[in-house]
Amino acid sequence: MEFLEQSQTLNSERYISPLRALKLRFRRVWRDNDSILQHDNARPHTSRQTQDAIRQLELTTLPHPAHSPDLAPYDYYLFPQLKK
Template identity: 85%
Template sequence: MEGVVHMEFLEQAQTVNSERYIPTLRALKLRLRRVRRDKDSILQHDNARPHTSRQTQDALRQLELTTVPHPAYSPDLAPSDCYLFPQLEKFLKGHHHDNDEEVIADVHRWCSGQSSEFFADGVHQPVKRWGLCVDRDGDYVKK
């Protein structure tokens, strides 16, 4: 909740699969060891195929990364989808970038400029949405 711990960018036309995602998890684990030290970390991600594959699940166990169970495809419940990315998109809207490096620099600049309260809000904000989802027996929750 204190900020972005690890960030990676894909090359254009590259897709995420288990083969690509597992090295990201390994890099995340190393980064968590350096910056979070004794603090417990919990990984929340959606049910995208690269996150749920047997290979990824095996890697998560091997890396001892704790994950929060996520209901079947519910992008409205992932903090990154309902909070972080819309805020970032608002920031980037109207900016002109000549190349990928400029976009990456702007994303880094924006993330490092956010307060720990901003990230804490992003973690706590979905709790309300989760409640709505439970009240609606798992139905999609619109913004």
């Protein structure tokens, strides 16, 4: 886990370095070397630099749908009147 200093933003360069560390961790922990990554479609995650690094590190990414204003199914449990 890495934290940013106050007023710093996450960009592609800052996102790629933890990905490299994560890949090394995957190699140590899992022998079959299946590295699956799921992240949202925020700008640092979808930039060309990040996508190139993901291909270079041989990480598999799961598709993630675009952010939706719809409620998730568990929201109906919290707000039962919304079902109607």
